[in-house]
Amino acid sequence: MSGAEVATLGLATRAFASLSPQLLVAASTAVSLFSWLQLAKVTIPAAVASLAILATIPFHLSAFYYHLTKDNFFDLDSYVAKGIEGHPNKKLSFKDRIKVAALNELSVGRKVGRSSEAHPLTSGKSPFIEGLDVSSLRGPSDPPLPAPEIVVGTIRMGFGHHRIAYSACSWGLQGQHKVLFHDLLNIKSPEADLIRETDKKYSLASRIATEMGSFFERIWGSITKSGDANMLRGTSLMAENIKPLLNGLPKDTPIIATHSLVGLTAVACGFTNVINLVIDNYPQWFVIVPGAVNLVQGPINHRAFLRWGVPESEVRLAGHWCPADLVENIDADCKARKARRAARKPVRLLVPVGGAGAQRKFVTRFLEALEGPIKAGEVQVMLNAGDHKHMRESFAASLAKMGLSKSDYEVINTMQGVTRFAERLRGGAEPPRAVTLFAFQDYFPAVAATDVLSRVADVLACKPSELAFYPVPKLMLRRVGDHEAASAVRAAELGDGTTEVREVEDAVAWVKLFSLSGTVLEHMNDRIMINGRDGVYDGCKTAV
Numbered sequence: 001m002s003g004a005e006v007a008t009l010g011l012a013t014r015a016f017a018s019l020s021p022q023l024l025v026a027a028s029t030a031v032s033l034f035s036w037l038q039l040a041k042v043t044i045p046a047a048v049a050s051l052a053i054l055a056t057i058p059f060h061l062s063a064f065y066y067h068l069t070k071d072n073f074f075d076l077d078s079y080v081a082k083g084i085e086g087h088p089n090k091k092l093s094f095k096d097r098i099k100v101a102a103l104n105e106l107s108v109g110r111k112v113g114r115s116s117e118a119h120p121l122t123s124g125k126s127p128f129i130e131g132l133d134v135s136s137l138r139g140p141s142d143p144p145l146p147a148p149e150i151v152v153g154t155i156r157m158g159f160g161h162h163r164i165a166y167s168a169c170s171w172g173l174q175g176q177h178k179v180l181f182h183d184l185l186n187i188k189s190p191e192a193d194l195i196r197e198t199d200k201k202y203s204l205a206s207r208i209a210t211e212m213g214s215f216f217e218r219i220w221g222s223i224t225k226s227g228d229a230n231m232l233r234g235t236s237l238m239a240e241n242i243k244p245l246l247n248g249l250p251k252d253t254p255i256i257a258t259h260s261l262v263g264l265t266a267v268a269c270g271f272t273n274v275i276n277l278v279i280d281n282y283p284q285w286f287v288i289v290p291g292a293v294n295l296v297q298g299p300i301n302h303r304a305f306l307r308w309g310v311p312e313s314e315v316r317l318a319g320h321w322c323p324a325d326l327v328e329n330i331d332a333d334c335k336a337r338k339a340r341r342a343a344r345k346p347v348r349l350l351v352p353v354g355g356a357g358a359q360r361k362f363v364t365r366f367l368e369a370l371e372g373p374i375k376a377g378e379v380q381v382m383l384n385a386g387d388h389k390h391m392r393e394s395f396a397a398s399l400a401k402m403g404l405s406k407s408d409y410e411v412i413n414t415m416q417g418v419t420r421f422a423e424r425l426r427g428g429a430e431p432p433r434a435v436t437l438f439a440f441q442d443y444f445p446a447v448a449a450t451d452v453l454s455r456v457a458d459v460l461a462c463k464p465s466e467l468a469f470y471p472v473p474k475l476m477l478r479r480v481g482d483h484e485a486a487s488a489v490r491a492a493e494l495g496d497g498t499t500e501v502r503e504v505e506d507a508v509a510w511v512k513l514f515s516l517s518g519t520v521l522e523h524m525n526d527r528i529m530i531n532g533r534d535g536v537y538d539g540c541k542t543a544v
Contacts, residue, residue, distance in 0.1 A: 058094075058098050061097065061098045061101040061102055061105075062094055062097040062098055062101070064101045065097035065098075065100055065101040066097075068100075068101060068104060068237055069237070072236070072237075072240055072268070073240075073267065073268045073269075073270065074236070074267060074268065074290055074291055076232070076233055076236050076290060077091075077092045077233075079290045080092075080229045080232065080233075080285065080290075082309045083308065083309040084306075084307065084309050088309075089229075089308060089309060090229075096229075096230055096233075099230050100230050100233045100234050100237070103230070103231075103234040104234060104237045104238070107198060107234065107238060108194065108237065108238055108241055111190070111193075111194055111197075112190050112191055112194050112241045112242070113241070114240055114241055114243075115243065115244055116243065116247065117244050117247065118244055118247030118248035119137055119138075119187055119189055119191075119244045119245060119247070119248055120137070120138035120144075120248060121135050121136070121137065121138050121144075121145040121187070121248040121249070122135070122136060122137075122138035122139070122142035122143055122144065122145055123135050123136065123145050123146065123180060124136065126181065128415060128444045128445070128448065129166070129169065129173070130173075131173050131179075132169055132173060132179055132181055133146075133148065133178070133179065133180045133181065134180075134181045134183075134186070135180055135181065135182045135183070135186060135187065136186055136187065136188075137186075137187050137188050137189065145180075145248065145249075146178075147250055147253070148178050148179065148180035148249075148253060149172075149177045149178040149179070149253070149254075150172050150177050150178070150179050150180070150253070150254050150255075150256065150544065151179075151180045151182050151249060151253050151254070151255040151256070152165050152168045152169050152172065152179060152180070152181055152182065152255075152256045152258065153165075153182045153184070153246070153255050153256065153257045153258070153259075153262040153263075153266065154181070154182070154183050154184070154257075154258040154259055154262060155183065155184050155185060155195060155199075155258075155259045155261060155262060156183055156185045156186075156199075156443065157195075157199045157259065158199075158354055159354055159386070159446070159447045159450075159465075159466075160279065160354070160465050160466040161258045161259045161279075162183070162258075162443075162447050163321075163447050163450075163451070163466055163467075164258040164277055164279070164321040164466055164540070165181065165183075165256075165258040166181075166323065166447065166448065166451070167321050167322055167323040167324075167451075167540045168256050168258065168277070168321070168540045168543055168544060169181055170323045170324040170325065170540070171323075171324050171540045171541045171543070171544040172544045174324050175544060177544070180249075182246075182249070182255075184242070184245045184246075184261075184262060184265075185199075187245050189244065189245065191241065191242040191244055191245050192245065194238075194241070194242065195242065195261070227284030227285060227286025227287065227483075228284065228285050228286070229285045231284070231285065231286040232260075232285040232286050232288060235260060235261055235264055235286065236264050236268075238261065239261060239264035239265040239267075239268050240268055242261075242265055243265060243268055243269050245265065246262075246265050246266055246269045246271070247269055249271075251269065251270050251271050251272060252271075252272055252273070253271070253273075254273040254275065255271055255273070255274050255275070256275045256277065256543050256544070257274060257275065257276045257277065257289065257292070258277050258279075258321075259279075260276060260278075260286065260287050260288065260289055263276035263289030263292050264289050266289075266292070267289060267290070267291040267292055274289065274291065274292035274293070275292065275293050275295060275543050276288070276289040276292040276293065276294045276295065277295055277318075277321055277539070277540075277543060278294050278295060278296045278297070278301055279466065280301075280483055280484070280486065280487055281297065281298050281300055281301065281468075281486040281487045281489065281490040282300075282301075282483040282484075282485075282486040282487070283300060283301045283304035283305065283308075284483070285308070287301075288305060288310060290310075290314070291314070292314065293313075293314055293315075293316060294310065294314055294315045294316070295315075295316050295317075295318035295539065295542065295543055296315065296316070296317055296318065297318070297319065297320050297321065297469055297490075297539055298317070298490050299317060300486065300490075302315060302316075302317045316542075318538070318539040318542040318543060319535055319536055319537055319538040319539035319541075319542055320469035320470070320471075320536060320537045320538075320539045321466060321469060321539045321540050322469065322470055322471060322537045322538075322539065322540060323451050323540070324540075324541070325451070325455070326451060326454060326455060326470065326471060326472075326537075327471060327532065327537045327538065327541070329455060330471050330528060330529060330532040330537070331529055331532070333455050333456075333472075334525035334526075334528050334529050335525075336426070337458050337473070337521065337525050338521075338522055338525050340458060341458070341518060341521050341522060342518070345430075346377055346378055346379055346380045346430075346434070346515075347378065347379050347380070347458050347459060347511060347514045347515050347521075348379075348380045348381075348382070348431075348456070348457055348458040348459070349370075349379060349380065349381050349382065349457065349458070349459050349461050349475075349511065350382045350384070350450065350453050350454060350457035350459070350460050350461065350462075350472075351363060351366070351367070351381060351382065351383050351384070351461045351462070352384040352386070352449075352450040352460075352462055352467070353384060353385055353386050353388060353391050354386075354462075354463060354465055354480065359463060359477070359478070359480065360390065360391060360394050362477065362478050362504065363477070364394050364395065364397075364398045365504045366461075366477070366504050366507050366508070367381065367383070367395065367398050367399075367402075368398050368401060368402055369504050369505070369507075369508045370508060370511065371402040371403075373508075373511065373512070373515065374402075374434050374435065375434075377434070378515045379434070379511060379515065380430070380431055380434050380435070380436075381434065381435045381436070382431075382436050382438065382453055382457065383395050383435065383436070383437045383438065384438045384446070384449050384450050384453065385437065385438065385439040385440075386439075386440065386446035386447075387439075387440050387441060387442060387443055387445075387446040388446075391439075392437070392439040395437055395439075396437070399435065399437075404435065408433060408435070409433045409434075409435035409436065409437055410431070410432055410433045410435075410436045410437070411436075411437045411438075411439065412436060412437070412438050412439075413438070413439055413440055413441070414440075414445065415440075415444070415445040415448060415449070418438065418445065418448075418449045418452050418453065419452060421436070421453075422452045422453060422455060422456050425456040426455065426456055438453075450467070454470060454472045455472075457472060458473065458514070458521060459472075459473050459474065459475050459511075459514060459521070460472040460473065460474045460475070461474075461475040461477055461507070461511075462474065462475075462476070462477060463476070463477050463478065463479055463480055463484060464476045464477075464479055464484040464485065464487040464488035464491065464500060465480075465484060465487070468484070468487035468488055468490065468491045468497065469487065469490070469491070469537075469539075470537075471496065471528045471531065471532060471536075471537045472496070472528070473496060473497065473521050473524035473525060473528070474491055474496060474497030474498065474524075475497070475498050475501065475507065475510050475511070475514075476488040476491060476492070476497050476498050476499065476500045476501060477500075477501055477507060478500065478501065478502045478503075479500060479502075485500055488500040494527065494531055494536065495523065495524060495527030495531075496524050496527050496528045496531065497524070498510060
């Protein structure tokens with residue numbers, strides 16, 4: 001064989017072997033065979049040999065799918081295929097089995113084995129939220145975990161899932177319940193590392209898509225809308241591998257899941273009361289948890305899930321995932337915003353950055369384009385860089401480019417500072433500077449600051465993520481994944497937000513309109529108060 005032929009055969013063999021341990025034997029056998037042929041000077045084109053090896057991979061993967069699912073707690077394939085009477089969904093195909101088995105090998109592989117064991121848990125008081133218990137891995141000297149009344153299960157993937165979890169906790173604590181905040185990534189273990197590795201890949205892809213744009217953005221957008229039944233199957237298989245993260249909790253404790261992986265794991269562990277808070281406004285199988293009560297934020301998901309055959313007992317229209325403090329002060333905050341507009345006060349924008357740290361290019365260009373209105377006293381900006389060092393540096397660079405020195409804007413880096421700042425503004429004061437930069441070292445204030453500041457913002461300028469469902473007038477900025485587009489549509493149709501704004505120039509024009517018009521923001525605030533009376537923002541309250 002030539003060097004190129006040997007390389008081709010080697011590549012095929014390595015690809016074959018990496019997909020499954022079962023395939024390693026076949027790959028080794030093939031290598032041995034062709035080594036013997038080489039020694040015997042029998043020549044067979046390596047390309048043909050490589051294709052012969054590769055051709056067997058699909059059959060091995062298809063068989064391996066049945067091996068992966070034979071002991072699963074839930075018969076997911078029957079659930080997905082059921083559909084409604086006379087209109088069943090597509091059954092699991094040979095191609096589907098290949099996709100799911102390959103996805104499992106790439107995401108889980110041999111990193112974590114399946115186990116019915118339970119990681120021992122303990123809990124401590126949250127340093128940020130009074131009365132909230134936070135779980136962690138139990139050490140030799142730690143007390144055992146006290147039995148909670150409600151578990152709020154989440155995963156620190158970006159800010160969204162944590163934000164929704166804290167919203168659910170706020171309603172639970174208000175009801176005097178003993179609430180346990182259970183972040184799977186807080187349980188130091190190989191299972192948590194497996195999830196963390198997946199999150200790193202997602203965050204990296206989000207940043208690349210938003211920075212590079214064009215082809216990369218289209219590809220990433222397509223991926224974020226591909227949460228079909230096979231993605232649900234793949235997530236369900238991962239759930240079987242991470243059960244030790246939940247097995248240490250009492251199975252009769254109600255668990256509110258703010259990520260479908262948490263809900264799927266809870267069902268696989270045998271929890272009897274699982275509430276899944278479905279994210280977004282774009283229906284995908286990936287966000288459903290069979291065997292749980294799936295609460296949705298809007299009618300699009302509700303009707304789509306029923307059409308797909310999700311039992312009516314497992315899907316319910318609940319409302320938006322919003323914190324108690326924001327919901328209970330809707331009328332007071334909206335009236336304060338309307339009074340500011342009537343007094344021709346500067347438009348106060350809150351611009352937060354998501355947990356993946358994407359959007360850098362768009363939001364910094366947006367900030368720089370607001371230089372004129374900021375210096376003219378027409379606009380005040382509150383920038384939340386979160387816990388992203390690169391975003392804090394990028395905001396500082398943009399402000400310098402706008403001719404603003406460090407003395408021209410205020411920097412707040414603690415949760416106490418955020419609370420004091422918001423209290424002053426609720427009391428009628430104006431910010432000491434036209435621009436305030438919020439930047440943190442810790443994760444919690446990075447998330448919570450946006451919730452606190454939303455009450456004193458005239459407009460929340462953000463991508464159409466979980467914040468698209470908040471009871472605040474919203475300027476919906478350019479999305480990061482295509483699945484987010486439907487959330488902007490939800491806000492626009494409810495009247496509390498704009499449609500998605502994909503260009504900086506258009507975003508600045510909207511800010512100008514907010515400043516010039518006396519009716520646009522007034523109407524948004526009126527709609528928020530009406531929606532509030534209709535229970536539109538009561539999703540987390542309903543869940544609890």
